[in-house]
Amino acid sequence: MVSKRPTGVLWDVGNVIVRWDPRTLYSKIFPDSAERERFLAEVCTPAWHIEHDRGRPMAEGVALLAAQFPEHAETIAAWNDRWWEMFSGPVAETTGAIEALAARGVPQFGLTNMSVETAPGTFAMDPAFRHLAVIVVSGEHGLIKPDPRLFALALERIGRPAESLLFVDDSAANIESAAAMGFATHHFADPAALRPALEAHGLL
Structure with missing residues (x-):
């Protein structure tokens, strides 16, 4: 007390x-859970995303990461382009x-x-x-x-x-x-x- x-x-x-989880979106892109978890642990990481919360424009963050991982450019872009698919309601x-x-x-x-x-x-x-x-x-x-x-x-x-x-x-x-x-x-x-x-x- x-x-x-x-x-x-x-x-x-x-x-x-409200519920937010990148997996809600990326499960559609990576049906294989191991592949999905590897992407979220090594590419679109929490440390990368927190910079958007700190004020970095999302498009800038996506461009920086896509330059670092060009083979994942399309799936990285989804973070911004399909952002709202990460939510599952209140x-x-x-x-x-x-x-x-x-x-x-x-x-x-x-x-x-x-x-x-x-x-x-x-x-x-x-x-x-x-x-x-x-x-x-x-x-x-x-x-x-x-x-x-x-x-x-x-x-x-x-x-x-x-x-x-x-x-x-x-x-x-x-x-x-x-x-x-x-x-x-x-x-x-x-x-x-x-x-x-x-x-x-x-x-x-």
């Missing part, structure tokens, strides 16, 4: 509010929680590692995003979670102290960084565990 209850929620977006449990919190008047905000190019389309995927008063997008600031500077920037934009917010994220590293800054935290690993966590913090 936390000593001081949070009065608002700060949400991550990818795989918390997480129902989170949508329900956001709506329930909004009904109780609980302030809600967003903090996401995301390209500025893809943010508007992502936020259009679920009407629940309308309840997030402020959404800080990493690509706008050249910083990515778990950098404490991005959390500090979000707090400045939101106008609340860390102790007043429950931070919900699927990344253990991001949770650790937020906890060190004083946020109450919930590591989003099982959608069914979300509502009980919100209840335990007195938010629902």
Whole structure:
């Protein structure tokens, strides 16, 4: 039990509010799972993609990688050209929680590692995003979670102290960084565990 209850929620977006996985797209391109995993581990890697979240234009990232792996140029281009095929819709449990919190008047905000190019389309995927008063997008600031500077920037934009917010994220590293800054935290690993966590913090 936390000593001081949070009065608002700060949400991550990818795989918390909406489901995103490159495999959803690349399973169509590489039916063989071993070939698909090798491509995602060696070509379109997380380290390459995170630079889009840091602000690099997607087309620039694709061009750089295609020059490095010309034999994969077409499948690399799909990362940008077929981006929306990586999504499989909102997480129902989170949508329900956001709506329930909004009904109780609980302030809600967003903090996401995301390209500025893809943010508007992502936020259009679920009407629940309308309840997030402020959404800080990493690509706008050249910083990515778990950098404490991005959390500090979000707090400045939101106008609340860390102790007043429950931070919900699927990344253990991001949770650790937020906890060190004083946020109450919930590591989003099982959608069914979300509502009980919100209840335990007195938010629902």
